[in-house]
Amino acid sequence: MVKQRYIQALFEEYMEIFPAVGIVGPRQVGKTTLVKNLSWGKNKIYLDLEKASDRAKLSDVELFFTNHQDSTVILDEIQLMPELFEELRSSIDEDRRPGRFILLGSASPDLIRSSADSLAGRIGYIELTPFTMKEILIEEMERLWMRGGYPLSFLASTERVSNLWRENFIKTYIERDLGLLGLNTDPKLVERFWMMLAHVQGSLWNGDNFARALGVTRPTVSRYLEFLEGSFMVRILQPYHRNVKKRLVKSPKVYIRDTGLLHALAGVKSYDELINQLLIGASWETFVIEQVINLLGSDYQYYFYRTHQGAECDLLLVKSGKVEWAIEIKNTLSPKISKGFLISMEDTKAANGAVISRVKEGYPLKGGVRNYSLLEFCEDIKKKYNETEGN
Template identity: 70%
Template sequence: MVKNRKIVSLLQEYLSIFPAVGLLGPRQVGKTTLVKPLDFEKESLYLDLEKASDRAKLMDPELFLKTHAEKTVILDEIQLMPELFSELRSLIDERRVPGRYIILGSASPDLIRKSADSLAGRIGYLELTPFFLDEVEQDEDEKLWIRGGFPLSFLAKSERESQLWRQNFIKTYLERDLAQIGLSTDPRLVERFWRMLAHAQGGIWNGESFARALGVTRPTVNRYLEYLEGSFMIRVLRPFHQNIKKRLVKSPKVYIRDTGLLHSLIGIDSMVQLQNRIEIGSSWEGFVIEQIIASKGEEYGYFFYRTHQGAECDLLLVKNGEVQRAIEIKNTLSPKLTKGLRISMEDTGAREGFVICRIEGQFPISENVLAIGLKEFLSE
């Protein structure tokens, strides 16, 4: 079972403020399912820009949209008709009232740039993530970890059905979706790249190594990375280096955002298999990071910390330039304070330290450092 999506109240607030609201997220994450049943203050009109019949209605977008000026118009898969942004800008400027347009998009690296140029000051953006822990039942955290949070994977009737959905999602994304968002290249190369990223989950990005392994140039693999990040498939976690005098690692770390897709990409079908694979630690690390970011949202900036001397912290939560929390993530039931976390806290001036591990509850392991379960951290 799944509880109500946490983003609904924020979406309704945005609709009461902005003339246009952009709800972005990966394919099949549930954007349309979330928006269509909402109770709007006025009548709504839904257009799916993947359908030729709906695109035909917008051959003269100004005329069509003015005809429906009193409605909330929902434009789904907006990246297929980015030229609409300039029309929306003109219509909003003529009649600036909140909740006129809802833009749904699977995003591309230039989607935000195009819309930001056209609708700056007129649109508020929200990201719809796959399900996260606050949105599922209390006994389903392990299921969420192994299957991931895409609705049709998480809610599948069996593990086999979930596996098949994820395998077909990966195939469709590579063969169709990437081209639709602007990356025209050999899908087999991108698949190899994606699987390599999965096997290197949480590793420091080295574009030169990936380029050599794939037999392509470094700008090419950087472009692949950009498109995978822009379509919400991967998380590029930046290093923290503000006011630090030590020699630091300055390349980002890369994670497959959804652990269900991660497990399919590296050939893991069940929790039993995951428990016998060396990748379990990096899988848990990526899962925890995504749960924290999905839950805390824009409250913090998110970084990692690593020095060339070996001090490392998996996640820093930063607000107003100050490190509020330093987090180490361990797949263990017996957490300990590591030297790396202690040094990282001293270097960054972190106010609190946490070791998030596979326990329930919390207990202190040092001054200002708690060992804590993921659920407790999210609700704390």
């Protein structure tokens, strides 16, 4: 079963604009399937840079690009050959027709250091995430939360198959993929690090604690975190501090982005097990944050807010320097607004306040705040954004 991906239209638009289009995202998220199903008029030449036979075809890169100038050349796992970026730049500068190259990568452009400078102004990047709410049926949302959005996990025939896939994905990622990205270290240490992150999901980052527990240095754990973020496994949410004259928490929060992987790392194999775990609150918070950010993308900037006096807000949506939404996330059917949340709205001068909980239908709360279901909030905010853009 192949689902239509939400970036399909944007991808095809980019192919009409940029000489090179980069699709980045974690492994096994469907990048290769997306480009192979591309309805693009040119011939397509596909090279998998994990294969020695395909890498050998690029022994003379300039000649290869010249011989296939009228085709769209797809380079999969481009992070394995970052030296190609200089040749790509030269080839594009000689012929800037759109749609000449598609680069697929399992690491962010920042992690593929050389691409940022070499292809500046010549490439448009798009991130392909695991499945989101936009790509599933309403009745599948609980499954998306439990299994996560990786296609082979979400679409698995049974819970056992989904669990086995995620467990093996994690094992392969730790033992092989991180090394291919350049993190050459003991896989057992990285596995412990990742499991420790799962058990403090959504907490403030304390690198010193991690370093002591693992018996390594603070720079080492910071490097682990950098690679997990750069390969789309981890989200680092920064604290909001603009124009607030209070003692604020300065450490970021860290989340394992996909809740299916989070549950696998924590040993949670079913929804019935999840509801009896302390992890459930952090898991729901993660799920909501990822769905909101994936829906809105670069339309907003994203932060959390916390003071040493106890004012706290799980997610701030900031646009043009102004806090448009302050959001509290509650894993309950009958949420109550905390005093700390109302103070955070006042501190940040938030234009709107929302609680996103497990309810099916929203209703107003005190202080102009509304209690939303996740689906209702996503639909409401997108509607308001479209109305604003239309004026």
